Amino acid sequence: MQQIFTSNINPNFCFNTSTQLLNMLKLYIIPVLPFFLLLNYTSAITSDGLALLSIKSAVDGGATALSDWTDKDDTPCHWTGVTCANFSGISDPQVVGITLAGKNLRGYIPSELGNLTYLRRLNLNNNKFHGSIPDQIFNATSLHSVILSGNNLSGELPMTICNPVRLQTIDLSRNSLTGTIQKFLGNCRELQRLVLAGNKLSGEIPAGVFPGLPNLIQLDLSSNSLTGSLPFDIGELKSLSGTLNVSFNRFTGKLPESLGDLPLTVGFDLRHNNFTGEIPQSGSFANQGPTAFLNNPSLCGPPLRKTCREDISTGLGSPGTKTLSPVINDDVSKKRLTPGMIILISLADAFGVALIGLLFVYLYWRKKDSNSCSCVCKVRFGGNHKSKLCTFPCVSGIDNTDSEAESEKEVAASNGGVAGGEGGELIAIDKGFRIELDELLRASAYVLGKSGLGIVYKVVLGNGIPVAVRRLGEGGEARYKEFVVEVQAIGRVKHPNVVKFRAYYWASDEKLLISDFISNGNLASALRGRTSMVLTWSMRLKIIKGTARGLAYLHECSPRKFVHGDIKPSNILLDNDYQPYISDFGLNRLINITGNDMSSSGGFMGGGLSYLKSTQSEKLNNYRAPEARIPSNQPTQKWDVYSFGIVLLELLTGKSPELSSPTTSTSTEIPDLVKWVQKVFKEETPLSDMVDPMLLQEVHAKKEVLTMFHLALACTEQDPEIRPRMKSVSESLEKIRT
Numbered sequence: 001m002q003q004i005f006t007s008n009i010n011p012n013f014c015f016n017t018s019t020q021l022l023n024m025l026k027l028y029i030i031p032v033l034p035f036f037l038l039l040n041y042t043s044a045i046t047s048d049g050l051a052l053l054s055i056k057s058a059v060d061g062g063a064t065a066l067s068d069w070t071d072k073d074d075t076p077c078h079w080t081g082v083t084c085a086n087f088s089g090i091s092d093p094q095v096v097g098i099t100l101a102g103k104n105l106r107g108y109i110p111s112e113l114g115n116l117t118y119l120r121r122l123n124l125n126n127n128k129f130h131g132s133i134p135d136q137i138f139n140a141t142s143l144h145s146v147i148l149s150g151n152n153l154s155g156e157l158p159m160t161i162c163n164p165v166r167l168q169t170i171d172l173s174r175n176s177l178t179g180t181i182q183k184f185l186g187n188c189r190e191l192q193r194l195v196l197a198g199n200k201l202s203g204e205i206p207a208g209v210f211p212g213l214p215n216l217i218q219l220d221l222s223s224n225s226l227t228g229s230l231p232f233d234i235g236e237l238k239s240l241s242g243t244l245n246v247s248f249n250r251f252t253g254k255l256p257e258s259l260g261d262l263p264l265t266v267g268f269d270l271r272h273n274n275f276t277g278e279i280p281q282s283g284s285f286a287n288q289g290p291t292a293f294l295n296n297p298s299l300c301g302p303p304l305r306k307t308c309r310e311d312i313s314t315g316l317g318s319p320g321t322k323t324l325s326p327v328i329n330d331d332v333s334k335k336r337l338t339p340g341m342i343i344l345i346s347l348a349d350a351f352g353v354a355l356i357g358l359l360f361v362y363l364y365w366r367k368k369d370s371n372s373c374s375c376v377c378k379v380r381f382g383g384n385h386k387s388k389l390c391t392f393p394c395v396s397g398i399d400n401t402d403s404e405a406e407s408e409k410e411v412a413a414s415n416g417g418v419a420g421g422e423g424g425e426l427i428a429i430d431k432g433f434r435i436e437l438d439e440l441l442r443a444s445a446y447v448l449g450k451s452g453l454g455i456v457y458k459v460v461l462g463n464g465i466p467v468a469v470r471r472l473g474e475g476g477e478a479r480y481k482e483f484v485v486e487v488q489a490i491g492r493v494k495h496p497n498v499v500k501f502r503a504y505y506w507a508s509d510e511k512l513l514i515s516d517f518i519s520n521g522n523l524a525s526a527l528r529g530r531t532s533m534v535l536t537w538s539m540r541l542k543i544i545k546g547t548a549r550g551l552a553y554l555h556e557c558s559p560r561k562f563v564h565g566d567i568k569p570s571n572i573l574l575d576n577d578y579q580p581y582i583s584d585f586g587l588n589r590l591i592n593i594t595g596n597d598m599s600s601s602g603g604f605m606g607g608g609l610s611y612l613k614s615t616q617s618e619k620l621n622n623y624r625a626p627e628a629r630i631p632s633n634q635p636t637q638k639w640d641v642y643s644f645g646i647v648l649l650e651l652l653t654g655k656s657p658e659l660s661s662p663t664t665s666t667s668t669e670i671p672d673l674v675k676w677v678q679k680v681f682k683e684e685t686p687l688s689d690m691v692d693p694m695l696l697q698e699v700h701a702k703k704e705v706l707t708m709f710h711l712a713l714a715c716t717e718q719d720p721e722i723r724p725r726m727k728s729v730s731e732s733l734e735k736i737r738t
Helices: 002-007 013-044 047-058 111-115 135-139 183-187 232-236 257-261 283-287 331-335 339-371 437-442 477-491 523-527 537-556 587-594 610-616 637-653 673-682 702-715 726-734
Strands: 082-085 094-099 106-108 121-123 128-132 145-147 152-154 169-171 193-195 218-220 225-228 243-245 250-254 267-269 274-278 298-300 308-312 322-326 377-382 385-391 425-428 444-451 454-460 466-473 501-507 510-516 572-574 580-582
Touching: 047 094, 047 106, 047 111, 111 135, 232 257, 257 283, 267 283, 425 437, 466 587, 477 501, 477 587, 523 572, 523 637, 537 572, 537 580, 537 637, 537 726, 637 673, 637 702, 637 726, 673 702, 702 726
Parallel strands: 094 121, 106 128, 121 145, 128 152, 145 169, 169 193, 193 218, 218 243, 225 250, 243 267, 250 274, 274 298
Antiparallel strands: 082 094, 308 322, 377 385, 385 444, 425 501, 444 454, 454 466, 466 510, 501 510, 572 580
16 A cells, blocks of 8 residues: 555646645535534524614615624524514513614615514614615514614515514505505504605595504505595594595595594694585584685585585486585676675765664664663772672562662672572583572672673682672573583583683573682783782793693593683683682683674683683784684684684793783783794894793703703694694693693
């Protein structure tokens, strides 16, 4: 053997051996090297980590953008945007969340994400991902939310999208998705938010989708190319809140009356479509403003200013078929009237109206003089104002006239008997409230003030408990049942930050409302120096938080889902502990029924002498939302949100938006308070120049003050659809500590 080897020795042995080794590496070692590397690779990281590395591979420049995503780690739980959780029976923590929002990532979404068994949240919003949404990612059956908005995704909605049975949020807005909305979306039974706005979806929405979504809270299909009519079963979305947004599409046909079956808190955004016919007036429709229906040329009826004209079809179609269309001005009839004739007709009409008005005024005062009875008053002067101590006003012919000596007493009418005229009775709404009509009439009554809404009295009952009594007027006899329904609804409102309604009195010639008397005046008086109280930062926080809770209750939880319509400091009453109470809710409707004057507002429940006096000097209510100043608009809850925002700004700045009398106000008046605050923010004015000077030494939490400013500005957005709900506002305020 040795001889063989020695005899075959080649002088070029080293060179040949090296060549042979290189050939062996090429043939046998290099092909299996990836296998050994893969064994080492898989042993270093979990299967969840491998699935996540597919994102890094799919992203252009992923090595830089996701530099801390490396296969050298045992677990991906410390990687940027990755959240993990431990589960019983599983040794390794599992990936439950991927959040890579706003990182300018460009690439495609890998299908390997569907291997993440425990993934709950996938948020790739505001990047530059392109391509279609892989069907396989919905194999991650634990998904709760999928947020892929603000990318360049294309293709159709995946048919597997409802595979995760717990899926609650789908936000695919602001992409380039095409195709139609398929019926399989109705299989997402737990879905709460469906946002598909800003895509290229087309076609009709099939019936049967919405009944399968009983938990849906948010629906936004705006800015697509959807056609056809809205499915009638859209009214089955009983959990919907916020805004139903189908604006900027190509919907046609009549608005389904079932939309009125949606909760009263739901706002509609139906703008820029081709809906036709008359807007229904039932249910939620009655709570919408005109902005909800703009740019639908063939829509008519309230709250739009287009009245509907009834046409009888001729020719094609069944004889006598009626259709409704917007009224178009008849230019022919205008041409027949000369300018001179129009002026003469106008003058004649004005003269006739004035004559009739004078006649009614004469008859009214004649009747008032014949049926009037005196109210004996003791005028007391003190300080800079005078207060009145009077007997309770005459009700249905009871004469309260007393002698001059008795006028010095606090005793009311000396004559008893049944009051109220035929059928008049005092009805207690609150079961715990007990009072007889005679007791009310004989009680000591103090005039708090007058306004276009009548007189408000503080009445001290025999047990020493004061109540506030408002006289509504003499009209409305034919609408008794309607009046009772309204006061019963008001009476069911029970919240610690809303004035409690106790009883009412109805007779043909007198209507009274009885509620709790709040003892410490109102917020307007406190802010504008009409009282001795100084509102500290903690007091202001307490007042605004309580007001927000009460208003959110009226909007969301009260029997009628009330729209207050006139939130301002004079309608926020304060007790001795500075607990706020919202007053005046529901008053607009009652005033309308009784036919009283709504030209001013003075407060439904009493809170002190200054309660109503402040309304006499108000020329313009700058607490009202811009859309609320259009007479034809119907009140909405977003009106209240705007007004609340103005009150919040006043509490923060100490500046009033009201044009009040300078002799009774120590605050600075800025009619457009919102623009002033926006301006000082834009100019980066120091916070000390914005906040009420009375708070400068007390407020140290700059972050919390800024949070409240931003919240107030959100409430006072010009577009009512952008303003938050009062429930959200209240929840945000509760997070702010003193």
